[in-house]
Amino acid sequence: MLLKSRLESNELLALRYLSRRMELTEKEKYHYLNLEKGYEGELQFDLLAKSLKEERYIINDLLLEVNNNFFQIDCLMISQGVIHILDIKNYHGDCYFEANKLYSVATKREYKNPIDQLNRSANLFRQFLQNLRQNFLVEASVIFINPEFTLYHASMDKPFIFPTQVNRFLEDLNKTPSKLNESHKKLAQSIVSLHKTENPFTSLPKYNYEQLHKGIYCNTCKSFKVYKKNNILLCSNCGGKEKIETAILRSAREFMLLFPEQKVTTQSIYDWCNLDVSKRTICRILKKNYTTIGSTNNTYYQC
Numbered sequence: 463m464l465l466k467s468r469l470e471s472n473e474l475l476a477l478r479y480l481s482r483r484m485e486l487t488e489k490e491k492y493h494y495l496n497l498e499k500g501y502e503g504e505l506q507f508d509l510l511a512k513s514l515k516e517e518r519y520i521i522n523d524l525l526l527e528v529n530n531n532f533f534q535i536d537c538l539m540i541s542q543g544v545i546h547i548l549d550i551k552n553y554h555g556d557c558y559f560e561a562n563k564l565y566s567v568a569t570k571r572e573y574k575n576p577i578d579q580l581n582r583s584a585n586l587f588r589q590f591l592q593n594l595r596q597n598f599l600v601e602a603s604v605i606f607i608n609p610e611f612t613l614y615h616a617s618m619d620k621p622f623i624f625p626t627q628v629n630r631f632l633e634d635l636n637k638t639p640s641k642l643n644e645s646h647k648k649l650a651q652s653i654v655s656l657h658k659t660e661n662p663f664t665s666l667p668k669y670n671y672e673q674l675h676k677g678i679y680c681n682t683c684k685s686f687k688v689y690k691k692n693n694i695l696l697c698s699n700c701g702g703k704e705k706i707e708t709a710i711l712r713s714a715r716e717f718m719l720l721f722p723e724q725k726v727t728t729q730s731i732y733d734w735c736n737l738d739v740s741k742r743t744i745c746r747i748l749k750k751n752y753t754t755i756g757s758t759n760n761t762y763y764q765c
């Protein structure tokens with residue numbers, strides 16, 4: 463049973479939007495593409511995890527806090543006798559393991575040590591359970607999901623599940639009967655209720671409204687070469703089509719995420735979209751889709 467599904471983090475969304483509207487530095491780009499890749503890997507694992515049978519709770523994408531320490535869990539699985547903490551890595555290419563560190567063979571770039579990260583999360587999660595006065599066996603593993611990944615020099619005692627082992631890992635889970643009771647349910651509910659939405663790990667580039675490229679880009683190819691024809695937004699780059707209303711709402715969501723402190727008004731969305739539509743159209747779309755707040759002269763909108 464899936465108790466919490468996975469969505470793009472606000473950090474990933476913000477970087478995605480910013481990458482289309484400003485020039486990211488190499489470092490920012492690298493961070494952004496890593497987040498995209500990581501998210502893609504997590505979705506791939508979710509697809510495989512659909513084959514899981516027996517009773518269990520699956521809670522994805524958790525951010526928890528214990529004694530002021532935040533920790534993230536990509537996938538938490540509560541089965542009858544064990545809780546699995548899974549860290550999903552979408553690494554690609556050849557890597558090697560040396561002195562407890564992981565390096566890319568091609569670039570010699572060092573990756574964050576997946577075992578340190580995993581142990582930290584597992585230890586903090588055990589403390590978290592203790593605080594809830596719960597006593598469950600916790601097993602933590604790193605899942606390397608990308609079939610194009612090879613790791614050299616990793617000893618067998620490492621908590622790694624390689625691409626060629628993921629299916630067997632899931633099959634083994636399916637072979638162990640699991641029945642959940644009231645205490646599993648209570649635990650799962652408290653975990654979900656303690657999930658934090660404000661992530662202190664977030665790292666975004668500095669940006670301001672003036673510097674960002676305004677306008678609506680094509681939803682397919684991300685080009686700003688779009689124009690309006692009746693109620694449709696057309697892309698002269700790829701021929702993509704989108705309803706004007708959908709495109710404006712999509713851009714309004716970007717505005718809200720990138721500038722949470724600014725009010726969503728007809729004027730602000732009109733400026734942000736920078737499109738050949740009347741303010742009346744914008745006003746109608748915002749009214750129809752959001753809650754109107756305030757009087758005629760200073761109306762703004764909320765989700």
Ligand SMILES: [Zn+2]
Pocket residue numbers: 680681682683684685697698699700701702
């Ligand atoms: Zn396009």
